[in-house]
Amino acid sequence: MCVGLALATPIAVLVSHGGEAGVSSAQGNYLLRITRFTLLQAGLSTLLSLLFAVPLARALARRPAFAGRRWLISLFAVPLGLPPLVAALGLIEIWGRNGVANKGLGLLGVETPFSIYGLSGILIAHVFFNLPLAVRLILPGLERLPPEYWKTAANLGMSGISLFRLIEWPAMRRSAAGAAGLVFMLCATSFTLVLVLGGGPAATTLEVAIYQALRFDFNPGRAVLLSLIQVGMTLVVMLALKLMSVPTEAGDTKGGATSRPDVRGGLHALPDAALIGLGGLFVGGPMVAVIVSGLSADLSRLLGDTLFWRAAATSLLIGVAAATLSVMLASLLVRARYSAEAKPGSPTLSLLASLSSAAGSLTLLVPPVVLGAGWFLMLGGGTGQLLAPLAVIVLVNALMALPFVMRVIEPAHLSTMERNGRQAVLLGVTGINRLWQIDIPAMLPPLATGFVFAVALSLGDLGAIALFGSDRIVTLPWLLYQKLGSYRTSDAAGLALLLGGMTMGLMIMADRLGNRNGYGQK
Structure with a gap:
């Protein structure tokens, strides 16, 4: 109920303002153009x-034993936790x-430089983030193919095309469809990458247009219309994702020996080798560039700047608060669902279980900028305020991390209940005593994993702070965005290295905690 209220309140504010917003012919054309470009860039x-x-993915499945394969697969996991900025x-x-x-290109005699800004830059950035994700979703299906398939294919003398059509494509078709739906939703709700690389009005998506309508033009009516379109579009995509049954586990992608004809x-x-090398270069190149340019910046001066430490402290404060709230909400939702499902037959409890299950997914329906837009209007822009905007930023970050935290906690909670539940009943340990003596100690590792993961997600987020960022509220992503906007690229490179290092350190910690206790969060 708390999650629903936190989501419904800003939506209600947007709808109430929407009743006051008329749509002129020019505004209708603008909304159509923005929506069309959002769908176009997401589709491409x-x-x-x-x-x-x-x-x-085929090349990696065909070559399961080359040197460095494990590191390459690990490299493909890095963009999933890398801050977009x-x-x-x-x-x-x-x-x-x-x-x-x-x-x-200049060495090859090409005079016209390639532009990273506009549609081309958005596409490169989205492929950088989503190509590794798609590979990690598709590859396990190919690696799980039984060896008998390849023996039969060799006996029948199948060629490469026949192998792909009759064996490989059926194995990857479902995961490829799920990956396509997931990538489309991520690109349709992309904010930071489009904000930085869009380059102008011709390359603006719905979320960036919402931000511009509130932050620069303060046009609530236009922001409301854009927000409602965004929510409607996200709902359609999520329903399509549900129908396509996205695989929930990427699985082990380290591969093994196999005999293919x-x-x-x-x-x-x-x-x-060329495909694998180019894939590794495309994904790893920008990460190496961040490290090289960051190390060439004046890091000692940045670390001596009080603004950096204030931004870092604010980011960590928001991250810890958001992670704490997200873990608490996830634990309550998971507990409520388990308790309701443990007593079948009651319509009320069945409804409670369904609501608890849907609450985590509902947060994916409303992107951070749309949530922030509702609270922004409710707070009148947050001008001159400090605690209220900070609370909103914490709440939005907590809700955005909630689905991922639930994926870590839920299987661990189910396993713990199955392992300890009967023993607790036999020993007569119930209520608060069971919670403190049995459940919480057993759940500490997955709770810690979810907490660290949520801190990392919040630390690199620009969506919520973009609307409320000011001289009084400065986070590391907001400070980095300001440096980029003022063309202070050397300082931006140093900040990017520090922010990326902090975030990736937390992600590695969360991954190791999860793997150590068997509760990975892929």
Whole structure:
């Protein structure tokens, strides 16, 4: 109920303001153009991500034992936790006007430089984030194919095309469809990457337009209409995702020995090696660029700046508060669902179980900028306020982390209840005594994993702070965005290295905590 209220309140504010907003012909054309571009870039990003992910996943499945494969698969997990602003800076270092790609084109005699800004930059950024995700979702299906399939294919003399059509594609079709829906939703609700790399009104999505309508124009009517369109579009995408049954576990992607009739060594391995090498270069290049440019910045001066430490303290304060709230909400929702499902037959308890299950997914329906827009209007822009905007930022970050925290806690809670529940009843340990003596100690590892993961997500988030950021409320992502906006690229590079290092350190900690206790959060 608390989650529903936190989501419904800003939506209600948006709807109430929407009744006052009329749609003129010019505004209708503007809304149509923004919506069309949002769908266009999301569709193209999805197409490109899957177009490269399928052959790359095939190449990795065909070559399960090359040196460095495990590290490459681990590298593909890094963009999932990398703050978008940090990635954007790395992409600018590679694909920007003075980046590595344009310098290489210049050596080849190409005079017109490639532009990272606009639709091209948005597509590159989205493929950078979503190509590794799609590969990690598609690859396990190929690696789980029984060896008997390949023996039969060898006996029948199948060629590469026949192998793909009759064996590989059926194995990857479901996961590829699920990956396509997931990538489309992520791209349709993308904010930070479009804000930084959009480059102007011609390359603006719904979320960026909401931000601009409130932050620069203070046009609540337009922001409300954009927000309602965004929520409606997200709802349609989520329903489509539900129908496509997205796989919930990426599975083990380290591979193993297999005998395929289409795998030969020598020169025949060059196409696969080229695909794998280019994939690793495309994903790893921007990360290396962030490290190199960050190390060349004046880090000692940045670390001596009181504004940096104030921003870091604010970010950590918001992250810890948001993570605490998210873990508490996730624990209550998981507990309520388990208690309701443990007593079947009651319509009321069945409804409670359904609501508890849906609460985590509902937070994906309303993007952070839309949530922030409702609270922004409720607070009158938050001008001159401090505690209320901070509370909103914490709440939005907690809700955005909730689905991921629930994925960590729920299987651990189920396992704990199955292992300890009967023993607790036999020993007569119930109520608060059971909670403190049995349940909480057993759940501490997954709770710690979810907490650290939520802190990392909040630390790199720009969506909520974008509306309320000011001289009084400064976080590390907001400070980095200001440095980029004022073309202080050296300072931005140093901040990106520090922010990326902090975030990735937390993600690694969460991953190790999860793997150590068997509760990974992939």
